[in-house]
Amino acid sequence: MTKPRIAIVSGDPSGIGPELIAKLLHQDGVQDVADIVLVGDGHLWARGAEQAGLDVPLNTTTEADVADQRGLSHLELDTIAPEDVKIAEVTVEGGSTSLRCLDKAMDLAMAGQVDGILFGPFNKAAMTAAGLNAEDEHRYMARYMGHDGYHSELNVLDELMTTRVTSHIGLKDVAANITEEGILNAVNLAHDTLRKAGKARPNIAVAALNPHAGDNGKFGREEIDILDPAVRKAQQKQMNVTGPWPSDTVFLKAQRGEVDAVVTMYHDQGQIAIKLMGFERGVTVAGGLPIPVATPAHGTAFDIAGQNKANPGATRQAFDLLVRMAKTHRADRGAA
Numbered sequence: 001m002t003k004p005r006i007a008i009v010s011g012d013p014s015g016i017g018p019e020l021i022a023k024l025l026h027q028d029g030v031q032d033v034a035d036i037v038l039v040g041d042g043h044l045w046a047r048g049a050e051q052a053g054l055d056v057p058l059n060t061t062t063e064a065d066v067a068d069q070r071g072l073s074h075l076e077l078d079t080i081a082p083e084d085v086k087i088a089e090v091t092v093e094g095g096s097t098s099l100r101c102l103d104k105a106m107d108l109a110m111a112g113q114v115d116g117i118l119f120g121p122f123n124k125a126a127m128t129a130a131g132l133n134a135e136d137e138h139r140y141m142a143r144y145m146g147h148d149g150y151h152s153e154l155n156v157l158d159e160l161m162t163t164r165v166t167s168h169i170g171l172k173d174v175a176a177n178i179t180e181e182g183i184l185n186a187v188n189l190a191h192d193t194l195r196k197a198g199k200a201r202p203n204i205a206v207a208a209l210n211p212h213a214g215d216n217g218k219f220g221r222e223e224i225d226i227l228d229p230a231v232r233k234a235q236q237k238q239m240n241v242t243g244p245w246p247s248d249t250v251f252l253k254a255q256r257g258e259v260d261a262v263v264t265m266y267h268d269q270g271q272i273a274i275k276l277m278g279f280e281r282g283v284t285v286a287g288g289l290p291i292p293v294a295t296p297a298h299g300t301a302f303d304i305a306g307q308n309k310a311n312p313g314a315t316r317q318a319f320d321l322l323v324r325m326a327k328t329h330r331a332d333r334g335a336a
Contacts, residue, residue: 004115004326005035005069006319007105010044012127013085014094015300016310017120018048022056023312024319025072034323037066037114038074040101043082045074051306067113077104088302090123095130098122102137106144109291112333116292116326118319121300135168138286141293150185151288154193155270155297156321157278160254161261162270163190163287174266178209178222183230183263189287190261191239196292196328197321205250205259206231206243207269213246251277280311283318285325292325294318 011017021038022045024030038045042058049056058074066075079097086094102122108114122137134140142151154163165182166174187204194202206227208214214223227244234241245253247264251273254262264270275282275297282297296314304310 003034004323004330005037006322006326007037007039007108007114007117009039009101009105009117009119010048011120012094012098012123012300013044013080014087014089014091015121015123015302015305017300018044019051019308019310020120020296020312020315022048022052022054023310024315025056026054027312027316030319031072034326035070036072037069039105040077041079041097042074042076047085051308053308066108075104077101087306090125092126092129094123095126095128095132098127099130099132103144106141110145115330116322118322119295120315121296121298123300141286141289145290147290149288150189151286152186152189154190154285154287155274156283156285157274157281159257159260160274161190161194162264162274163261164264164267164270166266168267171266175209175222178226178265180226180230180233183227184234186263187234187239187241190263193285193287194260196325198324199260201240202260204239204241204261204263205245205253206241206263207247207250207265208244209265213244280313281317282314283321285321292322292329294322
């Protein structure tokens with residue numbers, strides 16, 4: 001099979017993204033498994049290479065020729081002046097270049113010129129100041145692509161994936177927002193994403209909402225009335241789904257490698273566990289979008305920006321997962 005082609009966006013120029021990408025490109029095997037197009041201003045990539053103390057040659061291409069490029073190439077954009085890059089600062093200019101480079105990468109993907117997008121850490125405050133006008137970059141991307149189907153952020157650590165039924169809402173509102181449909185959406189998203197990443201029959205565990213999985217209704221009836229029926233409906237669709245499991249033990253099963261994914265009921269239920277298990281290797285996937293998109297799960301790390309201290313571990317994990325997903329995406333659309 002022809003290698004997938006990956007568009008890479010550096011992320012917020014004030015943070016560690018440019019440095020991380022420079023380090024990624026120098027790791028063993030990276031340029032062997034995918035053709036790579038760096039999307040953005042040449043001086044940003046040069047700055048990242050300088051920060052990392054590495055050489056990143058820029059083989060510049062044009063948008064019309066991206067689909068014919070092999071190896072490492074660079075699509076030059078003009079989105080920010082060098083003097084407007086302020087290391088470790090939230091700026092409108094940094095948010096603007098993040099959005100414009102992401103937009104161009106999405107244009108390439110929607111035109112079939114690339115098979116997936118990897119981006120370095122964005123800064124939401126900068127992007128919001130620059131006109132994000134969305135809860136996060138995932139919803140921004142869905143809107144830009146005209147995608148109105150179900151989509152959600154997934155978090156990945158090594159071979160374990162988590163998704164959640166509710167996300168950025170107050171804890172007091174979680175129980176009222178747990179529905180069979182929401183659980184099935186999260187299960188389906190994990191199942192489909194894992195299949196695209198190469199898991200033929202994913203093993204998915206559903207975490208309970210209440211302590212001790214409700215203890216037969218003593219601590220709440222959500223498990224009886226909502227979670228268990230949703231799990232049974234998923235099983236009737238021939239999906240390998242079990243639960244609801246008490247949330248204080250389900251991640252022990254995950255840590256032992258007994259499941260491929262955990263569907264959680266709220267944000268911190270899964271985030272705390274997965275970050276404790278390996279924060280430096282965590283990956284975020286924009287699940288449910290028409291094209292594969294991944295990024296390291298950590299932030300812009302302004303405290304170490306520009307100091308050659310950034311650890312590329314999560315960026316490499318994101319790249320490797322994205323390549324697997326992009327291969328499936330490329331094959332599904334019959335690309336040569």
